[in-house]
Amino acid sequence: MKKRKDGRYQSSVTITDPLTNEKKRIYVYGYTEAELIREKERVKRNNNTSFDNITFNLWLDEWLKIRKEEIAPSTYYNYVFLINKYILPNLKNINLSKITPSTIRNILRNISGSRTKQYTYVLLKAILGQAYKDDLIKKNPCIAVNPPKYKAKEKQIISDYEFKKLLQYAELPIRNLFILAYYTGIRRGEISALKWENIDWDTNTIKIVTAIKIAAKGNLISTPKTENSTREILVSKNVINILKQQLLIQKERYLKHGDKLTKNDFIFTSLKDKNYKKMLTPMNITTIFNKIKSLAEIKSNITFHSFRHTHATCLVEANLPIKAIQARLGHATAGFTLTTYAHNTLKMQKEIVGFLDNKAKSMSN
Incomplete structure (x- = not known):
């Protein structure tokens, strides 16, 4: 803690990202020591990114970074399209630990096309499956959800x-x-x-x-x-x-x-x-x-x-x-x-x- 020329006290809080292990320093200010302590506590609360408080949106950013290195650009853009249209509107700020099989079923229930419904399920299962492998959640909620059925059209040949x-x-x-x-x-x-x-x-x-x-x-x-x-x-x-x-x-x-x-x-x-x-x-x-x-x-x-x-x-x-x-x-x-x-x-x-x-x-x- 130090006192600045403008009369305020300055200190800092170091936040560690549990997904990437990156450290970030955030500076806080207050005109009194008590105000400075309150400001430090506020920053800690707002940046509490322990495993128990990781949102789907935060984990999704990390998952997409992983997958982008492994798949073709066209596949990546199709992932992003499906996520933005069918998944994020329902899960954006929900904690990973709060996502249940019922949550997954409700998302799928509102998708009309059977093929799109199947793709979305597979995508969700992969996203949450990786979170399970990384010990961010105790189990993948998609496992309890029956995969959507899709019957491909019978192949036709040209006479x-x-x-x-x-x-x-x-x-x-x-x-x-x-x-x-x-x-x-x-x-x-x-x-x-x-x-x-x-x-x-x-x-x-x-x-x-x-x-x-x-x-x-x-x-x-x-x-x-x-x-x-x-x-x-x-x-x-x-x-x-x-x-x-x-x-x-x-x-x-x-x-x-x-x-x-x-x-x-x-x-x-x-x-x-x-x-x-x-x-x-x-x-x-x-x-x-x-x-x-x-x-x-x-x-x-x-x-x-x-x-x-x-x-x-x-x-x-x-x-x-x-x-x-x-x-x-x-x-x-x-x-x-x-x-x-x-x-x-x-x-x-x-x-x-x-x-x-x-x-x-x-x-x-």
Whole structure:
């Protein structure tokens, strides 16, 4: 304690953050020693952040710092979106120790979509689960709450008839995009991110090294969905031909605007002339697909993602090597491909390409 020139007494209080163990010094002042003591006690009360008084909001900040280092930016932004919309309004200033199973149920009860409800539950369970691991709470209240049920829609494949109808109503360059999706099984976000530098004309391969992720803050160029999704796939002659056609289309379009196409430009770009250099986003692709599906009067529940499912199905039905299919599609688990120890080889890829070339010929008849 010391006396200042203005006549006030000065002292300080050191506060320790129980989450980060960081120390912070707060200075207090008073015209009398008694006033100074009262001010020190007030600061201590207001900054009482012992484990028993940690609020959900305070812990959430620390949890997000942890997760931000471990997950993709798009996943992080989606976490933040769900938290801000469904979780924080209900839990912001509540002490962690006061959150009960009933609290969790009330939050979930006010969410309408079953998929969103399930995501929110999983997120809450992870946030509070980490708090339990860090000994901030005695148990995770989510454990006592039954996980929300969600039944995924049954996957649909595109029939040969539907594929021909889609191509009939799709104009260039969208027709090329549909053919690429059908004969490669590349994800929507991967197609959006494809650039001409990703095409190796000498080896007839496409390198999947980036993907567009849809996040709360817009489209992000990121790494593909999983580690296995970064891959190089051999493609059939008909795919190379449509890519060459697409190259000419893009060169002419850029030339029209007094511009020159480069290897760093996207393969598929916005259909609007003023945005001719901007990528065709995943949402653009979905909107266009739905419009053409409607024009073609296709009544089934197929979506753009059905191209990927159809590609996988026709390869499996042809009894092609499961490991090669897994590598081609970039699946993360061997369980999906029914085997763990088979090895992907160039011979396997050539078998796939031979089958796809024959299928392409049959489509043109």
